[in-house]
Amino acid sequence: MLNNIRIVLVETSHPGNIGAVARAMKNMCLSDLALVAPREFPSAEATSRASGADDLLAAARVTATLDEAIADCHLVVGASARLRTVSVPQEAPRECAAQVLAAAGQGQRVALLFGRENSGLTNEELGRCHQLMHIPANPDYSSLNIAMAVQVLSYELMLGAGQATVAAPEEREPVTAREMQGLFAHLEQAMLDIGFSDPRQSEKLMLRLRRLFFRAEPDGDDIRILRGILSAAQGRKSMRR
Amino acid sequence: MLNNIRIVLVETSHPGNIGAVARAMKNMCLSDLALVAPREFPSAEATSRASGADDLLAAARVTATLDEAIADCHLVVGASARLRTVSVPQEAPRECAAQVLAAAGQGQRVALLFGRENSGLTNEELGRCHQLMHIPANPDYSSLNIAMAVQVLSYELMLGAGQATVAAPEEREPVTAREMQGLFAHLEQAMLDIGFSDPRQSEKLMLRLRRLFFRAEPDGDDIRILRGILSAAQGRKSMRR
Numbered sequence: 117m118l119n120n121i122r123i124v125l126v127e128t129s130h131p132g133n134i135g136a137v138a139r140a141m142k143n144m145c146l147s148d149l150a151l152v153a154p155r156e157f158p159s160a161e162a163t164s165r166a167s168g169a170d171d172l173l174a175a176a177r178v179t180a181t182l183d184e185a186i187a188d189c190h191l192v193v194g195a196s197a198r199l200r201t202v203s204v205p206q207e208a209p210r211e212c213a214a215q216v217l218a219a220a221g222q223g224q225r226v227a228l229l230f231g232r233e234n235s236g237l238t239n240e241e242l243g244r245c246h247q248l249m250h251i252p253a254n255p256d257y258s259s260l261n262i263a264m265a266v267q268v269l270s271y272e273l274m275l276g277a278g279q280a281t282v283a284a285p286e287e288r289e290p291v292t293a294r295e296m297q298g299l300f301a302h303l304e305q306a307m308l309d310i311g312f313s314d315p316r317q318s319e320k321l322m323l324r325l326r327r328l329f330f331r332a333e334p335d336g337d338d339i340r341i342l343r344g345i346l347s348a349a350q351g352r353k354s355m356r357r
Numbered sequence: 358m359l360n361n362i363r364i365v366l367v368e369t370s371h372p373g374n375i376g377a378v379a380r381a382m383k384n385m386c387l388s389d390l391a392l393v394a395p396r397e398f399p400s401a402e403a404t405s406r407a408s409g410a411d412d413l414l415a416a417a418r419v420t421a422t423l424d425e426a427i428a429d430c431h432l433v434v435g436a437s438a439r440l441r442t443v444s445v446p447q448e449a450p451r452e453c454a455a456q457v458l459a460a461a462g463q464g465q466r467v468a469l470l471f472g473r474e475n476s477g478l479t480n481e482e483l484g485r486c487h488q489l490m491h492i493p494a495n496p497d498y499s500s501l502n503i504a505m506a507v508q509v510l511s512y513e514l515m516l517g518a519g520q521a522t523v524a525a526p527e528e529r530e531p532v533t534a535r536e537m538q539g540l541f542a543h544l545e546q547a548m549l550d551i552g553f554s555d556p557r558q559s560e561k562l563m564l565r566l567r568r569l570f571f572r573a574e575p576d577g578d579d580i581r582i583l584r585g586i587l588s589a590a591q592g593r594k595s596m597r598r
């Protein structure tokens with residue numbers, strides 16, 4: 117179950133943190149690590165801090181973009197240092213781990229995103245997430261190191277996996293991040309074509325619509341139907357040309 | 358309650374770990390740090406890794422012996438990397454946190470001991486402990502960094518103390534059945550107008566779309582946006598007439 121879970125580090129600045137994450141993961145029986153545009157990798161400092169978990173570093177996928185790193189994932193969870201005002205479901209680590217394990221236990225692939233040391237995840241990256249995970253912290257000093265955050269969530273995942281009873285598989289065909297991105301790109305283009313709005317000028321609007329469709333948990337057939345409707349709406353316009 | 362809990366690091370070799378421990382503690386609302394015969398302290402590396410938790414370093418008690426560091430404590434718990442054969446009660450972090458908080462809540466002072474990076478606590482030091490705490494880990498790779506171990510236990514302590522910052526409730530405006538019906542009727546008409554399908558002939562399709570939007574739990578704003586998009590798609594058609 118734990119091998120369906122991927123830790124994705126986005127634009128990590130300090131290679132030591134990458135090593136510390138690998139060490140934390142391996143201690144907690146996680147092994148799938150992806151690095152999106154790390155500033156420095158491979159790195160002697162990462163290997164040193166990994167302290168025997170260097171096999172995870174050697175096997176880590178390094179990608180140029182977040183979309184590549186999560187393309188085959190069915191559930192994407194973003195770690196958030198702040199309590200965001202946007203209405204994205206935000207879970208504590210224990211509750212988040214239970215949901216992640218339920219999905220992973222059904223054979224879904226899960227990505228857990230951890231952002232930059234200084235600035236976390238961008239709004240665009242948060243827009244890729246089905247839900248957010250927030251580790252409660254001191255209101256006067258909330259500055260958890262990224263590897264510490266990975267450690268806490270991995271700890272909850274390993275504990276939860278030991279207790280998890282396997283849920284009955286849902287009969288819905290889960291969709292990947294790539295398919296969801298395809299839907300969103302199509303929606304954005306269609307909204308432009310029908311003259312509803314210029315989505316480039318309304319990031320918040322697209323974020324809201326992403327949230328809506330993530331909550332809806334469309335399966336493969338749903339996606340095909342929705343894109344069929346979008347094509348029909350666009351088709352009217354091209355027919356007019 | 359948390360201010361009755363002291364973290365005691367015994368003969369730490371790497372000053373970076375001392376800094377990382379301070380940072381982990383402060384994030385989790387702990388502040389009482391004692392250092393028994395650290396190899397190097399104070400240290401620029403410790404201050405750097407503490408990243409804003411340097412007030413804990415400045416206030417840390419440095420002692421020559423363990424006995425000095427725990428002299429005023431009523432309960433002493435030792436972190437153990439290995440499952441020991443010695444007949445000392447050994448708890449998982451969550452159970453340990455509950456016991457520690459029960460004692461601290463009664464005004465007792467509690468010391469949590471973390472040993473050397475390479476060799477942990479000696480048998481003599483373990484002999485000072487009322488109980489041991491063991492963080493479960495990968496049986497094939499059990500090599501938790503000392504600051505990570507402090508992080509995990511501190512996290513359980515803060516959660517247990519109930520001082521966790523509570524996530525703000527979502528402020529989503531619930532929608533009525535009437536509003537949902539309005540959305541579905543509009544969707545049905547729009548699908549007809551853009552030539553996607555004749556919904557009267559595809560009851561199953563509308564049922565699937567209804568389920569999708571029920572799962573999405575749209576709020577009032579979501580409904581207005583969706584109906585705006587539908588109107589734009591229809592508008593193209595009426596403009597053509």
